[in-house]
Amino acid sequence: MLVVENLKVEVGGKEILHGVNLRIGMGETHVIFGKNGSGKSTLLMAIMGFSKYKITGGKIYFKGNDVTNLGLNERSKMGMGMAFQRPPAIKGLKTIDMVKLIKQVDDKIDDLAKEVNFSNFLSRDLNLGFSGGELKRSEMLQLLAQNPSFVMFDEPESGVDVENIKILGKVVANLLQKNISIREGRTKSGLIITHTGYILDYIEADKGHVILDGYLMCSGNPREMFKEIQGYGYEKCVKCMLAS
Numbered sequence: 001m002l003v004v005e006n007l008k009v010e011v012g013g014k015e016i017l018h019g020v021n022l023r024i025g026m027g028e029t030h031v032i033f034g035k036n037g038s039g040k041s042t043l044l045m046a047i048m049g050f051s052k053y054k055i056t057g058g059k060i061y062f063k064g065n066d067v068t069n070l071g072l073n074e075r076s077k078m079g080m081g082m083a084f085q086r087p088p089a090i091k092g093l094k095t096i097d098m099v100k101l102i103k104q105v106d107d108k109i110d111d112l113a114k115e116v117n118f119s120n121f122l123s124r125d126l127n128l129g130f131s132g133g134e135l136k137r138s139e140m141l142q143l144l145a146q147n148p149s150f151v152m153f154d155e156p157e158s159g160v161d162v163e164n165i166k167i168l169g170k171v172v173a174n175l176l177q178k179n180i181s182i183r184e185g186r187t188k189s190g191l192i193i194t195h196t197g198y199i200l201d202y203i204e205a206d207k208g209h210v211i212l213d214g215y216l217m218c219s220g221n222p223r224e225m226f227k228e229i230q231g232y233g234y235e236k237c238v239k240c241m242l243a244s
């Protein structure tokens with residue numbers, strides 16, 4: 001689904017990612033752990049193709065195509081989607097109209113909104129004045145409308161209350177086709193950033209990675225890695241994983 005090779009990314013004239021390698025197979029879900037400022041969001045934004053995130057080296061392949069030089073709109077049309085850590089508000093654009101634009105047909109929008117407990121927000125301007133948890137549900141609703149084959153989530157559960165985390169967890173599992181096993185032919189893959197690890201209670205992830213200072217340092221079982229990180233911190237987790 002996705003191959004990232006020796007990716008170097010510059011933001012605001014500063015190199016943030018210094019050579020990231022990542023492979024996500026068809027049907028797999030990977031998780032990224034890392035300290036604040038380590039480059040997690042930068043990686044997702046660069047994979048998605050935001051022009052502010054300048055790729056100065058390396059390649060990104062999506063479904064076998066080199067997309068390194070493709071625009072964000074083209075990547076999106078090919079089936080890439082993303083839920084932002086901090087989605088922007090768009091004054092004058094109603095949430096329902098955005099969802100219609102993404103979905104390209106008007107039907108079943110009420111059903112999608114119900115899925116994320118968001119029916120009361122459809123007539124409001126997109127993300128304008130939304131609380132932290134409402135922003136995250138707004139992002140999920142847009143992803144449900146887009147239904148991408150490769151979905152990236154940048155801290156989907158941050159700021160979300162316990163009841164809505166359950167709802168979000170279900171939606172993430174649906175978006176990633178977790179009801180179908182990889183063997184049975186699941187065609188959706190995902191990449192999730194999490195600090196709290198709550199999302200791991202709702203979806204089965206295949207691989208975890210720790211990012212440190214712009215390098216993806218090690219990979220392993222995501223639940224085990226998260227426990228190590230909670231107990232000993234990011235650096236120790238990396239040292240231990242590299243030693244084993």
Ligand SMILES: Nc1ncnc2c1ncn2[C@@H]1O[C@H](COP(=O)(O)OP(=O)(O)OP(=O)(O)O)[C@@H](O)[C@H]1O
Pocket residue numbers: 011012013014016034035036037038039040041042043085
């Ligand atoms: N325009 C910019 N100019 C300079 N530095 C920038 C710019 N944009 C981002 N950065 C820096 O890039 C680094 C990586 O940021 P990024 O948002 O990828 O971190 P993150 O791992 O997602 O952190 P968090 O866990 O806090 O979300 C940070 O130190 C940030 O300040």
Ligand SMILES: [Mg+2]
Pocket residue numbers: 040041042085154
């Ligand atoms: Mg971030």
